[in-house]
Amino acid sequence: MPLKVVVIGGVAAGPKVAAKIMRLNPEAEVTVLEKGRFLSYAGCGLPYYVSGAVQEPKDLMSTPIGVVRDVAFFQKVKNVKVLNETEALEIDRAQKRVRARRHGEAADFWLAFDKLVLATGASPVRLPFPNAHLENIFTLHGVQDAEGIKALVSQAQAREVVVIGGGLIGVETAEALVQCGCRVTLVETLPQVLRVLDWEMARLVERHLESHGVRVLTRTQVTAFEGTGRVSGVLTSQGRLPADLVILGIGVRPQVDLARAAGLQIGSTGALQVNDRMQTSDPDIYAAGDCVESRDLVTGQPCFVPLGSTANKQGRVAAINICGGDDRFPGVLGSTVCKVFDFCVARTGLTEWAARQSGFQAVTVIVPDADRAHYMPGAKPIMLKLVVDASSRKLLGAQAVGPGQGDKRMDVAAMAITAGMTVDQLSKVDLCYAPPYSPALDNIITAANVARNKLDGQVVGITPMEVKQRLDAKEDFVFLDVRSPAEHQQERLPGSILIPLGALRTRLSELPKDREIITFCKISLRGYEAAKILQGAGYERVRVMDGGAATWPFEKLTS
C-alpha cells in the first residue's frame, strides 16, 4: 500500500514537504489542501512587488526559470495532487482522515491519511476596533493584499499612508510605499521600531527612515480609525493622522484552530508544539512552518519566529521523517535581515535586552567600521554590535545596521553562536580577505577583539545611553573627543571637549587626574588609544564610549 500523506497548507512548508516526500518515496500519494488560490508564493517578496522592484505577482510564484507553480505544475513535475481553494475543516485523528470543502461547493469530503502534515501558517493580527474593516485598511500577507495596495497606489488614490507597527513588515512596507510616492507615517507602540534590535541600534534605523521621508512615531498608540466606508484617518495618542491607506503590520498569529480542535498540544507561545522531528503530540501528525514554535538555540526556550527560511528547513525534516528517515531540526537563532532603503539591518541570537532578560551577564561592544578596506571605493560603514556572555565569553548575539554588507557579518555571527564559539575563537577565524570584500581584519573579528579587550579589563566601556544620563544629570566628568579638529567642528557631541589623539601625549596637563574621563572618537578606536595613553600616564578613571560619535543615538551639534 502506498504511503498516503495529506498536507494542509500550500504556501511554504507544505509544498516543500510534499515535493520532498515524492523524491524520497515516488510511490507515495500526497495531497495538498490549500484554502487560498495561490500556491508556493514568496510571501516575503510582497513588499518588493508593492514597490515595483518585482514586476509581476507571478514572479513570486514561479520557479527560477519562470514556470508558475500552479496545480498543473505540482501534478506534472512533482506528482503531487494539490487542491487549492479547498479548506480543511476537521482532523479526525481516530480514523486518520481530514474533512475538507472546496470553495463554492456545498459538500464536504473526507481524505484518509497515514501521515498528516499541518502547514497552516500564520495570519496577520488585526486591531479590535469596530471599524477595523473599513476599506483601504490592509495587512500585507497575501498576494491579494499586495494587489489591493498596489491598485490604490498606482491610481494615486493613496497619498497619505499610515503604517501601523514598526516590525519587519511595517518597515519594509514603509519603504515600498515611499518608493511609490506616498507620504508615510510609521506608528509604533514601543519606544523603538524593530524590536529585533536593541534601542540604540533601532535609533539608527529610525533616523535612516526619517532621512528618507518616513515620519516615525514611536511610543504611539493607535486608538481608532476614522472614516465611513473607507478609512480617512487614524487617531493616535499623538493626535490624528490623515490616511488614505492604512497598512497593519502588527504581527502574525499562528493558525492553530484545526490543530487545537483536534486536541494537539499548543505551546506556550501559542503556536503548535513539535519535537525536533517536527512531530506534534500525535506522532502521525507532523507540522512545519509559521504555525509551529521553535526552540531558541541560545536560551533553549520555545519561541515563535515565523520565517520562510525556517519553514523550508522544517518541511524537509518532516518529509525525511515521514519517509522513515531520522532528521532533526535543532532550533533557531532569530536571525533576521531587512533592507531599509540603502541600509542593511540584521541581527542574530540575543539582543542585549533579551540576554539580560534571560539572566546572562552580557558584555556588549559597538564597533562601527567600513565593510571593506577603507581605501576602496564603495566601502560603506556597518555599525556592528556584539552581545557576549561575560562568564563563558561566548557570543550570544549580534546586530548590524548601516549601508555596508551587514548580512555577511550576521551570517558569520550566526555560525559562531551555533557552534558555541567564544569571542576568543571568533577573533581567529580565517575569513576570506581581499580589499574589495573586507578590511584585513573583518568587522566581526575587530568587534570580537574589542569584546576581548573589555572582558580582559583592557578597556572599560560606557554606553552612549549612560553618558547621556550623566550629561543630563550634570555629573562631573570630562567628555573627551580625540578626533581631528575638522571632525569635531563638523559634528560635536554635547558637552565634549577636543584634544586630538596625536596631541594628547603633549597636552596631558590640560586634563585633571581627579575626574573621570570618558573618551570617544568617530568609531572609538582612537578613543581606545587615548584611554590607553591616559592609563599609561597614571589616569585611573578612564572609560571609552561604545561606538563613538558614529553611533551616538542622540542629538549632535553641527556648525
Added chain:
Amino acid sequence: MPLKVVVIGGVAAGPKVAAKIMRLNPEAEVTVLEKGRFLSYAGCGLPYYVSGAVQEPKDLMSTPIGVVRDVAFFQKVKNVKVLNETEALEIDRAQKRVRARRHGEAADFWLAFDKLVLATGASPVRLPFPNAHLENIFTLHGVQDAEGIKALVSQAQAREVVVIGGGLIGVETAEALVQCGCRVTLVETLPQVLRVLDWEMARLVERHLESHGVRVLTRTQVTAFEGTGRVSGVLTSQGRLPADLVILGIGVRPQVDLARAAGLQIGSTGALQVNDRMQTSDPDIYAAGDCVESRDLVTGQPCFVPLGSTANKQGRVAAINICGGDDRFPGVLGSTVCKVFDFCVARTGLTEWAARQSGFQAVTVIVPDADRAHYMPGAKPIMLKLVVDASSRKLLGAQAVGPGQGDKRMDVAAMAITAGMTVDQLSKVDLCYAPPYSPALDNIITAANVARNKLDGQVVGITPMEVKQRLDAKEDFVFLDVRSPAEHQQERLPGSILIPLGALRTRLSELPKDREIITFCKISLRGYEAAKILQGAGYERVRVMDGGAATWPFEKLTS
C-alpha cells in the same frame, strides 16, 4: 626596567605587534626596523592603485580618517619608535641584540632587546633568466612597483602586457591592466589559473577573464625574455609574446635569511616555524606574518599562506604573549577571495584535489544558484562547490565563482569548517534571510542538502569531467537534458537529447531501461527531479551531472 622589544619589519604584522604591545604595556620601549621607506601599507591594495580604483598611494598608507602612518604618526600616536630605511643585518641571540644599518650610512649599530619579533615578510620570486632584470619587468610587491607600472601605463608606454603567473596577484593585476587599456596575456605553467580552486571552477574564471579580453595561456612555460635594456617580448612554450611590460606573479618566498643565519628553526614549507603562541625555536624571539608557516586547520599539516588578515591576527597573538598573556593562533583554512572583474572568486578549506591528496574520501557537489531570491532585481548567480568527507560528513572545503556574493557563503563555510560541522548541521543553520540578501534556503544550505542527498544515496552524481571522458570515448549512455526547449535551443551540451522535465513522466517510453541515463538541467535541480522520476519508474542506472549546464566547463553548442 621597561620591556625592550625590537620588531623587524614595518608593513603588516610588525606595526600590529608594536601598537598592541604599547596598548598592553605603555612602559615598553618598542623599536620597529623597516628596510623600506613606507610603513604599514596595504600591499593587497596595490592592484587597485594600479587600476585607478584607489587614487593615491598614500590612501594605502593612511588610517581610515586619512592620517598617513609614517614615522611621526607611530611616535606621536602609538609611542613606537620606527626606523625606516633601516635594515636588520644580524641577530645576536646570545647577547639579545640586533645589528642594523640605516640606508646610506656606513656605520652599523646594535639594538638590545628582551623580546624580538620577526615580521620580515615575503619577497616575490623572480625567474632565473640571465636578463630577468630587464627594464619594465615588475613584480607587484611594494608601492614602488605599483608606481613604476602605473607610470608606464599612464604614459601609454605599455600596451602589450604579459602577466606571468595565474595566481591571485596575477589575476588581480591582469584585471587592473585591462582597466588601464592594456592588452593582457596571462601565462600559467599549470593546466589552470588560481590553484586555490579545483580545475572546473578555475575554468569558469578563465572564461570570465577571456570574456574581458584577457588572453589566458595555461600549460605554458616561459623560457626567456627578449629585449635589450627594456623587455620587448616573452618566449614561451606556446611561442613568442610581444611585451612592453611584464608582471611577475609567480609567488612569494618567506624572507627567512636573518632567522636562518641566527639558527632559528625553518619549517618544511621554507617559512619560519612557530608554535601557536607565535614563538620561534628561541622562546624570546617571536615571528608573525608572511615569514612564518601556519597550520592547516583541516589537515593539521604545516602550510605557507601569506595574507594580510593572518598577519594581523598573528601580530596580536605575539603581542599579547610578549606582554605576559597567553593567546594562541590556531591556524588557517587557506580562505581566499579575489575579485575578477565582476566575478567574486573565493574558496576556503581544502579543494577536492587537496582533500584527495590528504587521503580524504571526498564527496563533492556543485550547486549554481542565484545569490538572493531569484525574482529580485540584481540577483546574480554563484557557482558553489562543496567538498565533504564521506565518512565523517564534515565539510572540508568550499569554492565559489560567479557574479553573486560568494564571499558571504565562503565565510559561512569557513565558520562551518572551523567548527567541525557536518553538512547535516550546516543544512540547518539559521542564516539571515530576506529576498534582497539570499534565497529562502541560502545557497550554502541548498548545497549542504545536495551533499546530504549524495551521501545518503538519494542521488548518484557524476562530474562533468567524467561525462566528457565518456562522450569522448563514445560510451553508450543517454545524456538527458530536462530543461525547456528554449533553453536547450539556446545552448546545448554535445551529445545530449531533450525531454523537458514536465513531459518526462509521459515520455518515459522514449528512454531505454537498459542504458545508463545521465540527467542534467541548468543547475541540476530539475536534473535531480528527473532522476527521481526515472528511479521511481524502475530505471536503475541513473546519475545526475554535478552543476548542470551552468558549470559545464567544456564547449557548448549554440544555435
